[in-house]
Amino acid sequence: MDFLNALVALTNYIIIPASTYGAQLALGALGVTLIYGILRFSNFAHGDTMAFGTGLAIIVTWGLQAMGVSLGPLPTAMLALPFAIAGTAVLVLVTDRLVYAHYRRVKAKPVTLVMVSVGVMFVMNAVTRFMIGVDDIKFADGARFVISARGFKEATGLAEPLAFRTTQLLTLVTAAIMVAALFWFLNRTRTGKSMRAFSDNEDLALLSGINPNQVVRVTWIIAAGLAVTAGTLYGLDKSFKAFNYFHLLLPIFAAAILGGLGSPLGAIAGGFIIAFSEVGVTYAWKKVATYMIPGFEAEGLLQLLSTEYKFAVSFVILIAVLLFKPTGLFKGKAV
């Protein structure tokens, strides 16, 4: 019984939240890693692209709600998602045209592009604030739980509760679909393969007649799709606050670098490793330990770090990767 309770506690407090968060990070890191692979710079504006897209999704959600449209048990925001992706894709394509394209033409150093992306981040941040303000916004509607804590306790008779929220299930399912679609696209379609070729060897890709402008365009559209999905899922799961997405930059970059910049598979693995480390390190293990070790009386909470320092976890992992394996787990292209 104690073992079951421990298992439930572990699932409830670690496995479910970390998987959800990991899926969100993975989607974000995929966008960063794709842009890095094709455009060859770390896009600091990615967090704010997520924020902008989520803001757009919220506004469309409000519009749909006002019209009385709903998805039943699912959040209305899922219906708004395609519109938000389209809008964000337009924004990043226009940005690329007006801002980044010039630096590709003059073959600027990557660090210049990084700095430009910081400028873009600034502007996107302001646009998002104009659009939706700086307040904390909760926009999840529909059914709240797939498994509610009380229902689980009554059904199983265990002491420990297990809650599984709709947004968590939705995050996992949506992320799985997105990732499957992305890999199908990259590995099976002509355009997807041309993107991989471009990322692998730009000169040879050009020689082979691959159109760089098309590759860049498709990359931005996909990155926008991933960013908006990640941002909206994150916002549904927690809440939307424009500034939080800036803070997501660090774990996202850490995930992408850990997996190997430019490697999509690495970005996914990185996202989950970062998420599990973050949740695991900031979780108070007292309860699980008490169940697992009979007669054990913990003095403290057995919490390695307080939750305020969860970003320190990504940072430490990032530093360790830079020190020991700068190419990342899946051999990214960058050293």
Add this chain to the structure above:
Amino acid sequence: MSGNRTSASQNMGLRYTLVALVLPALFIIEWINGGPNAALGILNMGLISAILALGVNLQWGYAGLFNVGIVGFIALGGLAPVLVAMPPTEGAMSAGGGRIALALLAGIAAIALAIAVNRKAPGKTRIIAVPTVLIAGFAIFRMIFDPGVEAVQAINPSATGFLGGMGLPTLLAWPLGAALAAGAAWAIGKTALGLRSDYLAIATLGIGEIIVAVLKNEEWLSRGVMNVNGIPRPWPVPYEIDIQADAAFIERAAGLGLDPVTASTVLVKLLYTGLFGAVLLALIWLSQRALNSPWGRMMRAIRDNEISAAAMGKDVTRRHLQIFILGSAVCGLAGAMLISLDGQMIPSGYNPLRYTFLIWVMVIVGGSGNNWGSVVGGVLIWYLWIKAEVWGPQIMDLVTASMPPGDLKSHLLDSAAHMRLLVMGLVLILMLRFSPSGLLPER
């Protein structure tokens, strides 16, 4: 060719003249419109901004290093006045200070041991040994650390609840602020330099966030969100109250036709101006000397062509580390000065938009690689940043004046505050695109 050069240098001369006329004019106008206090207030922060821009220009302009964690180095420098100038909290050292110090030492020892194990341990055992050492070290650290922190924070939490400082003169905190920032820069530079240029940017982004998080949460150190107030002023700046009580001062102020309150506030600000101006001038002098020394030429050679510089036997990574530390130290110094000016440390106020990206706008607008450019950019952008706070709502009022009252109007009025973010972002992008060498280009 020579004709070209003359016109180019004439052009430069014109730019310098223009800047030398416009900047003072802005402050004179501000002085007349807003009074001396407002003008000097902007100027003092402008001087600190100039120093910050100078530090960042060392990194970017001399070496092409992109630091996205300036806010962290400023915050770390800002901790120095707290540690140096605040009076020590009575009983804190005996209650838990010793434990905390011991814990920190244990932490450092664990990291050192881990490094040693990593170097010495044979092959695969490392993969297990290093994490074991680190985890065990962390557990020991927490075991010593936590009771100490609790004890310290229990001491009169509403007024102190932290270790306090050493009760030394505030001026001593300035070099310490520089040293603290330099230490952090060393650790980061050691890790991220020598890899791709993006990695430094990402690593500094991280350290910036972590430092601010530490200051926000470690109450025993910085009182966290409760802020540290009443940090003593640096010599020779007096307190207004004290000089207002001074009969001789009142008399002299009356002689100038000023009331004692205005006179005292202006005097205090002027003294700060003198202090900051002196530091700024010293730093410019040093930077200019460095720039034109063989060392500076080598730095620029490395920046312009890393590969050929490396081929000529220059240790690029080492040089980069050097300049990264120097630049961060200057940011730390400015951070300490900032806290000395404010007299309080508000950890939650360290916002990366304001303390990282605004500095970048200053450097790029001023002219990267040009020290005078950084100074001009620092002062000018700070002026615009402050004024934009006033102008934004005014412009919005104008724009919305003819609108019927309603949601849209109030939304627009509310969002005026975000205007300056937008403007600064656009300024950065436009400068990078159309005038990457800035107002005062590098020669």
Add this chain to the structure above:
Amino acid sequence: MSYLDASGMTGGYGGADILHDCTLKVDLGQIAVIVGPNGAGKSTAMKAVFGMLNLREGKVLFDGEDITALSPQDRVRKGMGFVPQVNNVFPTMSVEENLEMGAFIREDDFRETMEQVYDLFPILREKRHQNAGELSGGQRQQVAVGRALMTKPKLLMLDEPTAGVSPIVMDELFDRIIEVARTGISILMVEQNARQALEIADIGYVLVQGANRYTDTGAALLADPDVRRTFLGG
């Protein structure tokens, strides 16, 4: 007139001229080899034919058409294939995907061409699902040549195809190149291994300082005592 007729090429990468009045001609089904000392502008001459540097003077005629102003990509569409010396495969893509990318500009069905490439290089069929980056040097060169063949070029240009491969692999590669030429494709290649290359060459160009020094059939050049002494080490 020859199928490829690049005459009087003069130019460089922006600074001083590297090529001085250099002329290269290849007929259909012929193997032309460019040899010469280091820094003679051999690769540069070939890149000039492919449009990778701006010519100040001279022109490139291909199948009678003046293509001097065309970009490399457009020249690929006209029937040129180019195999760079290094970085000539997509390392994280499978062999088959490499070939597919070679056929990127083709709108028609290219499976038949792929089969021909596999027939020419049987080892590639065996390793079709393996990533090109994991293959040996010689196999990678075969992928690179195969990729360039996917557009069914009329002229295949090879920049030092045998650089860094063992002598046995080199012989095999040369055999394959002869086979390619037999299918009616012109070959223009730059080679360090001058003696072996001239042995299979219908026509050889000896370049020195960006200018033609000797031009003759491969056999004649091999027999020329001057060429032997100066460029072939006796």
